[in-house]
Amino acid sequence: xxxxxxxxxxxxxxxxxxxxxxxxxxxxxxxxxxxxxxxxxxxxxxxxxxxxxxxxxxxxxxxxxxxxxxxxxxxxxxxxxxxxxxxxxxxxxxxxxxxxxxxxxxxxxxxxxxxxxxxxxxxxxxxxxxxxxxxxxxxxxxxxxxxxxxxxxxxxxxxxxxxxxxxxxxxxxxxxxxxxxxxxxxxxxxxxxxxxxxxxxxxxxxxxxxxxxxxxxxxxxxxxxxxxxxxxxxxxxxxxxxxxxxxxxxxxxxxxxxxxxxxxxxxxxxxxxxxxxxxxxxxxxxxxxxxxxxxxxxxxxxxxxxxxxxxxxxxxxxxxxxxxxxxxxxxxxxxxxxxxxxxxxxxxxxxxxxxxxxxxxxxxxxxxxxxxxxxxxxxxxxxxxxxxxxxxxxxxxxxxxxxxxxxxxxxxxxxxxxxxxxxxxxxxxxxxxxxxxxxxxxxxxxxxxxxxxxxxxxxxxxxxxxxxxxxxxxxxxxxxxxxxxxxxxxxxxxxxxxxxxxxxxxxxxxxxxxxxxxxxxxxxxxxxxxxxxxxxxxxxxxxxxxxxxxxxxxxxxxxxxxxxxxxxxxxxxxxxxxxxxxxxxxxxxxxxxxxxxxxxxxxxxxxxxxxxxxxxxxxxxxxxxxxxxxxxxxxxxxxxxxxxxxxxxxxxxxxxxxxxxxxxxxxxxxxxxxxxxxxxxxxxxxxxxxxxxxxxxxxxxxxxxxxxxxxxxxxxxxxxxxxxxxxxxxxxxxxxxxxxxxxxxxxxxxxxxxxxxxxxxxxxxxxxxxxxxxxxxxxxxxxxxxxxxxxxxxxxxxxxxxxxxxxxxxxxxxxxxxxxxxxxxxxxxxxxxxxxxxxxxxxxxxxxxxxxxxxxxxxxxxxxxxxxxxxxxxxxxxxxxxxxxxxxxxxxxxxxx
Numbered sequence: 001x002x003x004x005x006x007x008x009x010x011x012x013x014x015x016x017x018x019x020x021x022x023x024x025x026x027x028x029x030x031x032x033x034x035x036x037x038x039x040x041x042x043x044x045x046x047x048x049x050x051x052x053x054x055x056x057x058x059x060x061x062x063x064x065x066x067x068x069x070x071x072x073x074x075x076x077x078x079x080x081x082x083x084x085x086x087x088x089x090x091x092x093x094x095x096x097x098x099x100x101x102x103x104x105x106x107x108x109x110x111x112x113x114x115x116x117x118x119x120x121x122x123x124x125x126x127x128x129x130x131x132x133x134x135x136x137x138x139x140x141x142x143x144x145x146x147x148x149x150x151x152x153x154x155x156x157x158x159x160x161x162x163x164x165x166x167x168x169x170x171x172x173x174x175x176x177x178x179x180x181x182x183x184x185x186x187x188x189x190x191x192x193x194x195x196x197x198x199x200x201x202x203x204x205x206x207x208x209x210x211x212x213x214x215x216x217x218x219x220x221x222x223x224x225x226x227x228x229x230x231x232x233x234x235x236x237x238x239x240x241x242x243x244x245x246x247x248x249x250x251x252x253x254x255x256x257x258x259x260x261x262x263x264x265x266x267x268x269x270x271x272x273x274x275x276x277x278x279x280x281x282x283x284x285x286x287x288x289x290x291x292x293x294x295x296x297x298x299x300x301x302x303x304x305x306x307x308x309x310x311x312x313x314x315x316x317x318x319x320x321x322x323x324x325x326x327x328x329x330x331x332x333x334x335x336x337x338x339x340x341x342x343x344x345x346x347x348x349x350x351x352x353x354x355x356x357x358x359x360x361x362x363x364x365x366x367x368x369x370x371x372x373x374x375x376x377x378x379x380x381x382x383x384x385x386x387x388x389x390x391x392x393x394x395x396x397x398x399x400x401x402x403x404x405x406x407x408x409x410x411x412x413x414x415x416x417x418x419x420x421x422x423x424x425x426x427x428x429x430x431x432x433x434x435x436x437x438x439x440x441x442x443x444x445x446x447x448x449x450x451x452x453x454x455x456x457x458x459x460x461x462x463x464x465x466x467x468x469x470x471x472x473x474x475x476x477x478x479x480x481x482x483x484x485x486x487x488x489x490x491x492x493x494x495x496x497x498x499x500x501x502x503x504x505x506x507x508x509x510x511x512x513x514x515x516x517x518x519x520x521x522x523x524x525x526x527x528x529x530x531x532x533x534x535x536x537x538x539x540x541x542x543x544x545x546x547x548x549x550x551x552x553x554x555x556x557x558x559x560x561x562x563x564x565x566x567x568x569x570x571x572x573x574x575x576x577x578x579x580x581x582x583x584x585x586x587x588x589x590x591x592x593x594x595x596x597x598x599x600x601x602x603x604x605x606x607x608x609x610x611x612x613x614x615x616x617x618x619x620x621x622x623x624x625x626x627x628x629x630x631x632x633x634x635x636x637x638x639x640x641x642x643x644x645x646x647x648x649x650x651x652x653x654x655x656x657x658x659x660x661x662x663x664x665x666x667x668x669x670x671x672x673x674x675x676x677x678x679x680x681x682x683x684x685x686x687x688x689x690x691x692x693x694x695x696x697x698x699x700x701x702x703x704x705x706x707x708x709x710x711x712x713x714x715x716x717x718x719x720x721x722x723x724x725x726x727x728x729x730x731x732x733x734x735x736x737x738x739x740x741x742x743x744x745x746x747x748x749x750x751x752x753x754x755x756x757x758x759x760x761x762x763x764x765x766x767x768x769x770x771x772x773x774x775x776x777x778x779x780x781x782x783x784x785x786x787x788x789x790x791x792x793x794x795x796x797x798x799x800x801x802x803x804x805x806x807x808x809x810x811x812x813x814x815x816x817x818x819x820x821x822x823x824x825x826x827x828x829x830x831x832x833x834x835x836x837x838x839x840x841x842x843x844x845x846x847x848x849x850x851x852x853x854x855x856x857x858x859x860x861x862x863x864x865x866x867x868x869x870x871x872x873x874x875x876x877x878x879x880x881x882x883x884x885x886x887x888x889x890x891x892x893x894x895x896x897x
Contacts, residue, residue, distance in 0.1 A: 001400075003234070005829040006107035008527035010098075015513070015524035016832045019102040020046040020095060028096050029074060033081045044092070045530075046099045047118075050081075051090030057120055059165045060180045060190075062127045062205075064134075065158045066117035067143030069259045070266055073100055073116060076156065079137050080117050087130070093117040104144060106261040106269070106397065108235045110194035113260055114144035120164050128207045131157060144259040145300060147194035150204075150211050159211075161202050163190045170614050172661025176532075176576075194233075223298060225253060225305070236261020236269030237301065241308060244293070250308040251293055252381075255301050265396035270302050272384035277304055279383040283358060288351035288380050309379045314344065315367035318425055319721075324450065324764040327711040338451040340376075341425040347378045349418060355380075356411055361387045363395040365417035366402035367424065400831055401431035404467075412467030419464025426451055427764065431830035433465075435805035438490060440465060442802070450763070490823060491801025496788075499852040502823065506845045507555045509807045509822035510546060510835045516564050519571065522546070525836025526828055532582075534575050537568045539585030539860075540618065540668075540771075545837030548589045552858070553849040557593055566590065566598055577607055578616075579623025579860070580668065580838075588627055588860060591634065603631070617673025618727075621651040625677045626861040629684060633865060641684075641871045648681050652693050655700075665704035665716045666725070667732025668771065671697035676736045676861060679743070683864055684871045694740060701733045702752055714755030724759035726776030727838070731760060735862060738784050742864070757784070761792050768803035768825050769834070770843030775800065779847050779857045787854060797851060800844065807833065 011017040020043070030048045035041055041050050051057075068076040077093055084091045094100045094116055104113055119134075121127040131152045141156045149158030162180060169179035169187040179187040183201050191197055196215065198204055204212065225242040228250075232239040237255030244251050254273060261269030280292040293305040323329030323337055348370060355362055363385030371379045385395040392409040401424065404416035420430040426447040433439050444458045492498055513524050521529050521536025522543040529535040529542060539545040543565045551557060569575055569586050576582030583606040590599035614620035625647035632640035651674055664670055678694035681687075706717035715722035715730045723729035734756035737749050760777045767773030778796040786793050807824035825841045827834025834840025850857035 002829060003107040004109065004527060005831050007102050007105065008530065009831045010102050014833055016527045016827065016834070018045065018520070018530045019099055029077055029093060030095060033077065036085060039085070043095065046094055046103070047092040048095045049092045052088050055088060055090060057090055057164050058122065059167070060163045062121050062124065062159055062161050063164065064119040064121060064127070064130060065115045065146050065149055065160065066119070066138070067114040067146055067156045067158065068116045069142050070097060070100060072141055073097065076138060076141055077117065080119070080134065083134050083137060084119060089119055089121070089130070091117060091119045101262055101266065104235065104260055104262045106234050106236050106263060110233060110235050111148050111192040113235045114146040116143070124205050127159065128205065131159070142259060145257060148192055148196060150196045150208060150215060152211055159208065160196070161198055176619070225251065234261060251305050252308045254304045257301055263396035267396060273302055273304050275386060276383040279360065279386040280306060283355065283360065286354050288354065288378060290379055290381065309371045309373065309381065311371045311373040313368050314370040314372055317372055318367060318428055322426070322764070324427070325762055327713055327758045327761045334450065335452050338453060343376065344372060344378065345422050345425060348421060351378060351380065352414055352418060356389065356414065359389045361389050361410055362414050363387055364398060365414050365421070366399040367421060368399065405434065408467060415464050415467050419461050422461050422464060423447065428766070429802055432803060432805070432826060435826060436490060490806050491804045494797045494848065494852060496852045503553060503845065503849060505823045506841055507550060509824040510550070510841050512822065513835050514561060516560065519568065522561060522564050523835040525834045526839040532576060533572050534569060534582050537565060537586060538581045539589065540580035540838045541836045543568070544586045544589040546835060546842045548592055549837055549842040549846045551592060553845055562593055562595065569602060574607060576619060577613065577624055578619030579627055580618040582619065584624050584627040588630065615651050615654050615674050616669050617676065618668040621647050622673035622677040625651065626680060629680055630861070632871065644681060648677065648690070651677070655693065655697055663704055664728065665701050665733065666728040667735060668727040670704065671700045672733045672736040676739060679739050680861060691743060695746065698733070698737060698740060698749065705730055705733070707755060711758060712755065713759035714752055715759050724777065725772040726780065727771035729772070730756045731777055731780035734780055735783055763795065763799060767828055767830070768800055768844055769828060769839040770847060771838040772828060775844045775847040778851060779859070782850055782857045783862060788851065793851060797848070805833070
């Protein structure tokens, strides 16, 4: 799981939101810190920036980070604030107690953990002076260790060399990342990994020598265990497989960092690890509990060492073995899996009963915390959240999809999790249960129809989910997540005849969430709305994509929202030039909404693609070039055609370079996007070399794929998993292969397309979205010729309802005046709802509309334009900004489309 989603899920229970989105009682730290009249204070994301007006600052250098715990943060801030004002030093600090909690939470990014205040020093002399003076003022103040930095003595001050001013470059994986400048003027990545590193051209000052020596003394050289492999990292510490040097036995080591890895109850990783130690000591005689070897502190960290349990997690078995995840499973394979899964659940239930008989609540029961040994016996692991049953408490953490609803306490918490496991071994979508009580029956109906299960299976699931017959601590009534609907299905069998009311319902849900009073986003979507300067505005995750989808599905225009989008992109200081994340996509949508003059105006003032711009369709040259080609067609302006050709040449040169580092395949981030641009440019110019380059790009994409042994599908290979999706998987490659095969027969591409089609067949997909979910799989099938007569299309239309939930946005009436539930869709990672094009309701709406109206799904540039412009290369090469126009293909004089 992408751990960022936990942090972006803390601000709002329904939608992903920025950790800086504050509740009225969030406890702003800044209110008690007055500043002089000639100083400025301004918020920026989770930070509050402060500095003297007009005071210059280097682009990069040594910065000081100050850490603090929740209880002493305000006191530390007061000391630092007073010192920095006196010394005329710019600084920033986290805005509130809640933001500090989020930044130090268990699943926060480790590179930023512990950083409460950042102080920018002008030079090394100021750095040394500040460390000495401020270090003395803060001596004895506790704070979590900052993993990315070098600690100054034993206090809460840490140093790192890095950027002061925001600059960006392209990483080895093609992403835009913070940058610093080399002595020869190149921008390189400003590494913010959880380990102290200094750029090769920077010398560590002599006064930090003592700190470097102290860091080296803090290594694990004298640790009595050889670390074989790091299994997992969280902000609270690591999990390691190791060999005991004294015995040669294999052990598992769990690390806890003081004041880090905070949970909602503000307990740190050390408190939870000590709780785990107590459980193992108390129940170590049970076969399901690994034996404790020892508990010790080393340097400043705590370590629990226990028996290493050979086997694999139940979650791993579920992914590898469940026939619903694979193409062409036989009835015997389905029956064999059902028998195995039922046996595992029976053993889990028995082991859980042993814990309950001793008065212990596990508190964190889920498939990732269950090890299945080779003989199919099971063991529990990870006891951070255990509690006495008599205490009737609720854990402050929990795994999505297995955490009991509000009101459950004690043994009922474990019974609920057991019910989820009982269901999830067949259909792992229990995270959806929190949105709608009706999902229980929907999922039970599906699994009992697909698997040979005992007649009492459904009753056992329902009993467990209600807290168990003897569970106690469960509320009466439903699960408490949403209004029960008396058996009324939220997702009827989708048919062309029933599409209009369903379409209106989804549209109403989307529109009811609009927040024009916000400046960062209009419609809630994925967390990517907050990772770029125009994330909440752009085509992929922002307003542009939503408004485009509504227009494409016949829902009309919304002028007030269009104005919000136009004003919002105008406010961005340096808007990205890309299609799905920036200016190009917004311009495309404005033109689609009959606002061509606005579209041309923002393109006229858009920043040019820089050397940092990558090749991708999402944010890079492929999307920019396709948009230039589009505007050449609709305007007939050769200037756009010339720009498209220049963009293509720049992109081709990059594609030919050897690629170092990780490679991302798929339509949005791989070479498929560039191949699509080259195909469209070939159609406009007739230059066969462009088709040759597209072929090379597609071969590169297929080299990143893997043929699966089990079902002979072709999917993108990420090493630890294979992906069939549009944005990052083989379906996206298949969309572009289809376009290439319109022009040339290539046997290897035809073979690949068959394997990709098989990967689009299974019953189960964990997400519903267009980019990385079932909607994208359905879009691939529709684009490559399937329709309602295809069994896979009908299956996906039914099963996409697994992610459909009833939604009401406060007291807002829907646009038709009805008070009934609207239908919305769960976003990526299943933690929150989403309305955006890439991950949420807008993308699903677009795909369903195409399927049920029997029309192609026309994502921008995915199909050849009927009136595609003919570009004469000689004319383009001779173009120097005059007003000559390109010649349209198709009907005479047709430039629009």
